[in-house]
Amino acid sequence: MQSDPQNLLKKNKELIHSNDLKVTSHVQRPQDDWILHTIMIDGYGVPFRFKRQGKYQNLKGSRVNLTYYPSVENVAGISLEVMKVVRVKRS
DSSP: OOOOHHHHHHHOTTOEEEEEEEEEEEEEEEETTEEEEEEEETTOOSOEEEEESSOOOOOTTOEEEEEEEEEEEEETTEEEEEEEEEEEEEO
16 A cells, blocks of 8 residues: 555644655664664755664665654653654655
8 A cells, every 4th residue: 555645744744755865874773573774864964764574675875755754862861853754765
């Protein structure tokens, strides 16, 4: 089933949709029963994160369309801004 970014944006006003972003780094690491994916986007200084139940294709160097929202995580007492990805698709 394909998700439509426009329908997601209508349901949640905090979501942001961006097209044709270049991925500069993609790291996959296990976290409990999931795989945590962290990608860095060219021109952005914050990590974009999403979880999958399995490994995902390597996105480094590719262009993607992302639907995400900003979030804050506390790591060792330091607040860090991260982007929680709801939808990722290659351009």
